Amino acid sequence: xxxxxxxxxxxxxxxxxxxxxxxxxxxxxxxxxxxxxxxxxxxxxxxxxxxxxxxxxxxxxxxxxxxxxxxxxxxxxxxxxxxxxxxxxxxxxxxxxxxxxxxxxxxxxxxxxxxxxxxxxxxxxxxxxxxxxxxxxxxxxxxxxxxxxxxxxxxxxxxxxxxxxxxxxxxxxxxxxxxxxxxxxxxxxxxxxxxxxxxxxxxxxxxxxxxxxxxxxxxxxxxxxxxxxxxxxxxxxxxxxxxxxxxxxxxxxxxxxxxxxxxxxxxxxxxxxxxxxxxxxxxxxxxxxxxxxxxxxxxxxxxxxxxxxxxxxxxxxxxxxxxxxxxxxxxxxxxxxxxxxxxxxxxxxxxxxxxxxxxxxxxxxxxxxxxxxxxxxx
Amino acid sequence: xxxxxxxxxxxxxxxxxxxxxxxxxxxxxxxxxxxxxxxxxxxxxxxxxxxxxxxxxxxxxxxxxxxxxxxxxxxxxxxxxxxxxxxxxxxxxxxxxxxxxxxxxxxxxxxxxxxxxxxxxxxxxxxxxxxxxxxxxxxxxxxxxxxxxxxxxx
Ligand SMILES: [Zn+2]
Numbered sequence: 001x002x003x004x005x006x007x008x009x010x011x012x013x014x015x016x017x018x019x020x021x022x023x024x025x026x027x028x029x030x031x032x033x034x035x036x037x038x039x040x041x042x043x044x045x046x047x048x049x050x051x052x053x054x055x056x057x058x059x060x061x062x063x064x065x066x067x068x069x070x071x072x073x074x075x076x077x078x079x080x081x082x083x084x085x086x087x088x089x090x091x092x093x094x095x096x097x098x099x100x101x102x103x104x105x106x107x108x109x110x111x112x113x114x115x116x117x118x119x120x121x122x123x124x125x126x127x128x129x130x131x132x133x134x135x136x137x138x139x140x141x142x143x144x145x146x147x148x149x150x151x152x153x154x155x156x157x158x159x160x161x162x163x164x165x166x167x168x169x170x171x172x173x174x175x176x177x178x179x180x181x182x183x184x185x186x187x188x189x190x191x192x193x194x195x196x197x198x199x200x201x202x203x204x205x206x207x208x209x210x211x212x213x214x215x216x217x218x219x220x221x222x223x224x225x226x227x228x229x230x231x232x233x234x235x236x237x238x239x240x241x242x243x244x245x246x247x248x249x250x251x252x253x254x255x256x257x258x259x260x261x262x263x264x265x266x267x268x269x270x271x272x273x274x275x276x277x278x279x280x281x282x283x284x285x286x287x288x289x290x291x292x293x294x295x296x297x298x299x300x301x302x303x304x305x306x307x308x309x310x311x312x313x314x315x316x317x318x319x320x321x322x323x324x325x326x327x328x329x330x331x332x333x334x335x336x337x338x339x340x341x342x343x344x345x346x347x348x349x350x351x352x353x354x355x356x357x358x359x360x361x362x363x364x365x366x367x368x369x370x371x372x373x374x375x376x377x378x
Numbered sequence: 379x380x381x382x383x384x385x386x387x388x389x390x391x392x393x394x395x396x397x398x399x400x401x402x403x404x405x406x407x408x409x410x411x412x413x414x415x416x417x418x419x420x421x422x423x424x425x426x427x428x429x430x431x432x433x434x435x436x437x438x439x440x441x442x443x444x445x446x447x448x449x450x451x452x453x454x455x456x457x458x459x460x461x462x463x464x465x466x467x468x469x470x471x472x473x474x475x476x477x478x479x480x481x482x483x484x485x486x487x488x489x490x491x492x493x494x495x496x497x498x499x500x501x502x503x504x505x506x507x508x509x510x511x512x513x514x515x516x517x518x519x520x521x522x523x524x525x526x527x528x529x530x531x532x
Contacts, residue, residue: 019383057395116468125401127434128493130522132472137480140462141493145482148460148506193463239440243482243491244432247460 004091005218005227006376008037008211009337014175014325016111018205022056023068025107025207030069033103033209039221041070044211046099050079050086050106050329054118069105082277083208083333084362084372090212091230101221102212108327110203122366124241135279135366136200140192142247142367143282147194149248150297152285154194158185159303160281161198161323167310168320170350173334175204175325185281199281201326208333210340228340231357231377232266234259237370245367250290253361253371257291264357264375268292271375272355273342274314275335277363278321284308287361288316291373310350318342318350332362332372339376406437409449411520418514420525422488424448433488454512455531456485456492463501473523477501483510483528494522498529 010032012018012025020028026049034041047069049062058064062078069076077093079086083106090102119135146152162182168174180198188197218227236259238252239245261267268291276291278284285299293314294302302308308316317323319338322331339358341347360374403411406423413421422431423446425439431450432439439446461481464472472478479501482491496504498513510528518524 019388057393116466116471120468120471125399126403126407127522130473131480131493131495132468132474133480133493134468134471136466137462137464140464141460141480141482144462144506145460189465191464191466193465195462241434241490242493243434244436244440247482 002095003215004094004230005213005215006210006230006336006340007213007218007221007227008033008039009209009340010036011173011208011334011337012206013173014204014206014327014334016175016203016205018109018111022065022107022109026065026068026105029207029209030103030105033211036226037211037221039211043221044070044074044101044103046074046093046102047071047076048079048086048090048093048102048104049076050081050083050104050333051108052080052329054121055108055110055113055328057113065107069103075099081329081364082362082372083330084336084360084374085235085364086333087210087212087230087336087374088233088235088372091233094212094214100214100217103209104212104333105207105209106330106333107207108330109205110328111205115203119366127241136195137192138242138366139280140195141242143194143280145247146282146286150300152282152297152300155182155186156300156304157194157199157281158182159300160278160284161185163309164278164317164321164323167318167350168324170348171319171324173325174320176202177320177324195280201279201322204325204327206325206327206330208330208337210333210337226344228343229377230374232260232262232264232375233373234263235370235372240365240369242367247367248286250286253287253290253368253373254292256371256373260373260375261292264377266357266375271314271357271359273318273339273352274316274359274361275319275321275338276316276361277332277335277368278317278323279326279363281323283368284316284321287368291359291361310352315352318347318352332360335360335362336374336376339374343376343378404437406435410435411524414514414524415518415520418518420452420454420485420512421449422452422485424450430489431487432490433485433492450487452485452487456483456510456528458496458504458506458508458510459484459491460506461496461504463504479504481528494525495527496529497527
């Protein structure tokens with residue numbers, strides 16, 4: 001099978017209250033990614049855009065940013081979901097043989113709308129939507145279930161916030177670099193037990209783009225130094241209704257991870273750094289278990305031992321993670337971009353020394369209903 | 379691009395999208411809601427292949443992809459699998475004022491969890507594993523709020 005490379009990346013600083021329109025954000029990051037790849041929009045033959053109609057407040061939100069994405073006169077398609085799934089779609093289009101170079105671009109402005117209201121509309125209008133559930137309250141149900149099954153405690157989840165906000169200090173793109181303690185997390189306002197304000201990712205604005213190329217194009221277009229290969233990918237979904245799953249069971253993620261490792265020909269411990277979807281603090285150890293970095297229920301023990309710190313065996317979320325910036329849909333693309341920067345050795349103060357293999361994991365749907373796992377390598 | 383406001387006065391358009399919908403509830407959930415509304419009873423349905431009982435009912439078993447026409451009446455009691463005490467206020471979303479409790483309840487006779495309110499108990503007294511029973515609303519109109527909430531079994 002032909003390989004696919006990431007040959008260019010671009011992202012905005014992630015922050016609240018961006019005063020740029022969606023078009024301006026998309027134009028900005030698409031331009032950065034093209035410049036990074038040393039090419040022009042003429043070299044791109046197709047585009048995958050990633051956005052959410054409800055968040056943008058317009059139907060077929062992708063259509064409105066097509067000219068900004070340089071799509072005029074070209075083929076463009078859309079993913080309404082996390083950026084990791086947009087990369088998947090871009091790769092599949094290239095592997096189909098129909099296209100050679102794909103621009104994948106995502107935009108999001110959480111501060112222009114209402115997170116709880118929008119995530120409430122994810123729930124079935126025939127059932128749970130009327131109860132007022134949203135991303136935060138359903139995550140709290142998952143966190144409590146995870147505690148009940150594993151014995152993990154909120155103080156241990158707080159370690160994730162401490163670590164990731166600390167990592168963000170070395171990432172100029174992150175929104176919330178912070179020196180905080182476990183006590184700070186524990187004393188922050190309780191929103192939905194056991195989740196406190198500092199267990200939750202912030203509402204964020206931003207955009208990101210990357211350029212994928214077929215091996216034949218990648219070799220032609222960029223230097224060896226910048227090119228990073230997509231080695232493996234796996235994706236899998238679980239039941240829609242929260243009650244139809246065990247919220248502490250990561251069966252869908254396990255399947256996705258297994259596929260990604262098998263395609264890449266690696267084991268979990270071949271990975272040198274990982275970006276996992278910590279929309280809420282407890283998610284990081286839960287997803288790390290599903291990804292096979294530790295046994296079920298042991299995530300917080302490894303966390304306490306420092307395994308996932310910057311100087312640990314597997315640095316997790318060197319970017320600062322979603323806890324430090326969570327532009328929904330863009331977030332997974334930002335994870336893949338972080339992996340690319342790490343593998344290029346250009347991640348600045350947060351560089352994981354000698355990183356050869358990197359992993360990014362994105363989620364779609366409430367409480368990680370579906371997962372997309374990427375393994376990238378030099 | 380961040381500094382353009384130094385030169386230009388910024389304009390912001392407030393907006394709201396308000397579009398009515400009329401969602402059909404379908405054969406399976408309509409039957410469930412009618413049983414709840416008219417008889418105050420909670421039923422589940424069973425997969426003919428694996429025997430799993432779903433509540434709320436489903437058209438097909440997600441594991442076996444089989445039609446599920448075998449209905450079973452449930453006693454309305456169950457066990458709290460997980461819960462959260464909601465402390466933030468979203469007046470347009472939440473039918474209750476905080477603090478209030480959501481739970482996933484594994485109902486006796488069923489294999490799936492049901493998400494609903496837990497009430498009739500102080501929020502900080504709710505525990506995983508607590509035994510609860512459904513309290514039906516007095517006025518019922520055929521929706522999920524026909525179950526008022528679940529309360530601890532005394
Ligand atoms: Zn079945």
